Amino acid sequence: MKKIGITGGLGTGKSKVMEILKNHGALVISSDNIVHEEMKKGKPVYGAVVKNFGEKILAADGEIDRSALAKIVFQDEEKRKKLESLIHPRVREVIIDFFSQQAKQKNPPSAVFVEVPLLFEVGWEELFDQVWVVWAPKELVRQRLLQSGKFSPEDLEARLKAQMPLGEKVKKADKVIENKRSLRELEKKVGERWRKLNAENSPDRP
Numbered sequence: 001m002k003k004i005g006i007t008g009g010l011g012t013g014k015s016k017v018m019e020i021l022k023n024h025g026a027l028v029i030s031s032d033n034i035v036h037e038e039m040k041k042g043k044p045v046y047g048a049v050v051k052n053f054g055e056k057i058l059a060a061d062g063e064i065d066r067s068a069l070a071k072i073v074f075q076d077e078e079k080r081k082k083l084e085s086l087i088h089p090r091v092r093e094v095i096i097d098f099f100s101q102q103a104k105q106k107n108p109p110s111a112v113f114v115e116v117p118l119l120f121e122v123g124w125e126e127l128f129d130q131v132w133v134v135w136a137p138k139e140l141v142r143q144r145l146l147q148s149g150k151f152s153p154e155d156l157e158a159r160l161k162a163q164m165p166l167g168e169k170v171k172k173a174d175k176v177i178e179n180k181r182s183l184r185e186l187e188k189k190v191g192e193r194w195r196k197l198n199a200e201n202s203p204d205r206p
Contacts, residue, residue, distance in 0.1 A: 008134035133173035
């Protein structure tokens with residue numbers, strides 16, 4: 001069973017690559033989804049985050065308001081690192097447990113994919129057999145993100161600054177998936193990569 005990490009920069013198309021892989025029948029999980037789950041009310045991570053950042057980060061229903069929390073941590077590197085220290089150990093545990101559960105299956109999958117935006121930043125390369133980096137040109141990324149309406153120019157710069165430069169991630173990658181043109185072209189590239197991986201994993205391969 002191949003363990004493959006999917007990473008890249010903000011807005012490069014990591015989630016779209018994961019969606020395409022899932023449509024091909026691949027088993028995929030997202031570290032962001034794990035964070036969402038582990039930060040829910042009643043979870044240990046929830047308690048630790050509220051204890052450190054206060055009730056001002058809570059929404060009316062008592063759940064953590066992730067946008068309010070993001071505004072705090074992306075304006076203060078020390079607070080961002082504190083949040084990461086509360087979240088990342090648990091996310092790592094969940095990923096390792098996921099790998100273990102899949103390996104124990106009667107017919108384990110040939111490959112599993114995990115989307116980890118900060119894979120290199122947190123030093124999790126050793127968890128994976130391969131790391132695929134999704135790359136897109138810097139200006140195209142900025143254009144996509146600003147057009148999404150989710151970020152102001154200031155918020156976007158703060159978030160991009162918090163990540164390792166995309167060029168450095170490309171240097172560390174086992175495979176690079178370019179996403180600079182159409183969705184159709186991205187689907188073609190990911191499909192080819194998926195078929196090649198299956199061919200490499202085939203028990204009939206000489």
